[in-house]
Amino acid sequence: MNRSARVALSALSLAGAVALLAAMPYVVGVDWEQIFRELGELDLGWLIGLTALWLAGLWAYTYVLTASLPGLTHPHAFMLNAVGSAVSNLLPFGGAVGVAVTFAMARGWGHRNAAIAVSTLVTGVWNVLSRLLLPAVGIIALLVAGEVPDRRTAVMALLAAAVLLGIVGLLALALRSEKAARAVDRGVRRVALRLPRRPRALLLRADGALLDVRGKTIGVLRTGWRGLTAGMAAYLLLQAVLLHACLVAVGADVEPAEVVAVFAINRMLTTAVVTPSGAGISETGTAALLVHFGVPAGPAAAATILYSFYTYAVEIPAGGAGWIGWTLRRRRRASSGRSRCLLVKK
Secondary structure (H helix, E strand, O other): OOHHHHHHHHHHHHHHHHHHHHHHHHHHOOOHHHHHHHHHOOOHHHHHHHHHHHHHHHHHHHHHHHHHOOOOOHHHHHHHHHHHHHHHHHOOOOHHHHHHHHHHHHHHOOOOHHHHHHHHHHHHHHHHHHHHHHHHHHHHHHHHOOOOOOHHHHHHHHHHHHHHHHHHHHHHHHHHOHHHHHHHHHHHHHHHHOOOHHHHHHHHHOOOHHHHHHHHHHHHHHHHHHHHHHHHHHHHHHHHHHHHHHHHHOOOOOOHHHHHHHHHHHHHHOOOOOOHHHOOHHHHHHHHHHHHOOOOHHHHHHHHHHHHHHHHHOHHHHHHHHHHHHHHHHHHHHHHHHHHHHHHHO
16 A cells, blocks of 8 residues: 555544544434533543543553563653554554554664564553453443343353453463463364364464464563553553543443443444544444443533543644654754764864
């Protein structure tokens, strides 16, 4: 795809996100005037508290990055996360651009390409594991909330949750043990050979991939898996608490189990690649699910917009500020280096 096509695709994707966001209130049966009225009643104390929760979540994620890239400081990890999130929130398929930005910034701080590549791989694996786990958590939360309509559906939901949890556990074990990784690869190959042609070809292409990932990341995983896991868990927990706080701030009464289910679905919808970070899609799905749980349309839409502001919109200027700060500091360092060279020559 050439540059003009990428620009056109990005513009179309952003336009789609804006259109979906604009239409979201009407999908759930409310208008923007009512949403602004709900948000206008927030006092300064709530805004300060919500901002503090948002910043705490971003800081928690720095432990994921510092555990995956030895020598990376928490302030640098905070900046790296902010800039990467801004790129993902602006561009469809922004992951590749985000990786390029990560390499540029981390190299500027003196990290080697190999270490950055391993960090990118490890954090990617942990993000995939967390996304596999979230649906299971959401399904269990729905069962706790009593939102599954009949026994057959409940059994199916429990089986799906058990399978997802089993996959996560198997992957975690395989990453810790070479013997387990080889066993998983053999199992994947045996399953693939019994499948129809297309899924068989897809799985066979992944043959040996787990061993390759483990081989490249074993050093980081051996020393950093606790930090990776704790940081990711804290980050997701704080994002869920932020969602609950947004609901409480606009006067919505939602049970904790329902909040967990809504959060799990919201995070899954952000992986939709039609729009950057699933913008518009995740908000519509989240507001609709809140209405399904009995939240009035006005507070449901207002809480969704408020949560989206902290998890999507505000990350763009924050990341832009981080990129500008990094660029200016690099230029000052380069200018200082040239000045020292001139003084030595004189």
